[in-house]
Amino acid sequence: MTTITTTTTTTNDGTNDGTNDGTATAATVGGGTATEYAPEETPRLDWAALAPDVYKAMVRLDAASREGIDPRLLELVKIRASQLNHCAFCLDMHSKDALAAGESVERIVQLAAWEESRHFYTGKELAALELTEAVTVLTDGFVPDEVYGKAARFFDEPELARLIAVITVINAWNRFGVTCRRTPGHYTPGHYR
Numbered sequence: 001m002t003t004i005t006t007t008t009t010t011t012n013d014g015t016n017d018g019t020n021d022g023t024a025t026a027a028t029v030g031g032g033t034a035t036e037y038a039p040e041e042t043p044r045l046d047w048a049a050l051a052p053d054v055y056k057a058m059v060r061l062d063a064a065s066r067e068g069i070d071p072r073l074l075e076l077v078k079i080r081a082s083q084l085n086h087c088a089f090c091l092d093m094h095s096k097d098a099l100a101a102g103e104s105v106e107r108i109v110q111l112a113a114w115e116e117s118r119h120f121y122t123g124k125e126l127a128a129l130e131l132t133e134a135v136t137v138l139t140d141g142f143v144p145d146e147v148y149g150k151a152a153r154f155f156d157e158p159e160l161a162r163l164i165a166v167i168t169v170i171n172a173w174n175r176f177g178v179t180c181r182r183t184p185g186h187y188t189p190g191h192y193r
Contacts, residue, residue: 045180058172065165068158071101073128076121077163078170080111080129081136085174089182093191094170100189124154128163135167 048055066074075098082090095108110117114129121129131151134143155163176182 040183040185041181043181043183047176047180058169058176061165062169062173065162065169067162069162069166072098072103073125074166075101075103076107076111076125077128077132077166079108080114080132081167081170082174083112084133084136085171085178087174087177087182088184089177089187090170090174092184093187096187096189127151127154131163132167135164136171 075094078094079091079098082094098108099105107120110120111129114121114126118126127150130147131143134147151163152160
């Protein structure tokens with residue numbers, strides 16, 4: 001079994017601030033030699049503290065969009081959108097939340113190649129993933145009728161409305177996370193629920 005032990009950075013008052021001071025952390029991998037990892041990126045902006053009304057509105061929107069959606073499906077959608085948007089913070093968060101919701105490591109790992117790993121997912125999940133990609137990557141064109149129609153066959157209209165909202169909200173979170181350079185690796189499952 002491989003174990004990884006890392007050092008943590010503390011602020012001047014002695015508390016862990018969830019960020020690194022820019023120095024690399026040392027880790028012992030598998031009980032063997034120490035390995036130097038690249039330093040953590042420093043967040044650019046704490047937008048939630050600077051625009052608390054916007055942050056609180058996003059939290060309310062996120063909570064409203066999730067109502068009635070299976071938690072595991074919800075996390076698969078959020079992970080896939082976050083992969084497409086390269087949001088490391090959201091990948092960390094939603095992978096941990098998916099595991100806490102009972103999702104398997106194998107299905108989470110396979111999400112990056114879900115089209116080649118279709119046998120890991122139900123028809124409903126595949127329709128949701130396909131819709132997630134179409135909505136997330138709008139620069140490739142509009143959401144195709146075929147993709148929308150497939151999702152409409154698996155989700156009734158209220159569910160589909162919520163699913164579209166979930167996809168839209170995670171894309172907004174991804175944009176905040178990537179632009180402000182939120183640091184992954186420090187999230188505790190369920191922290192933002």
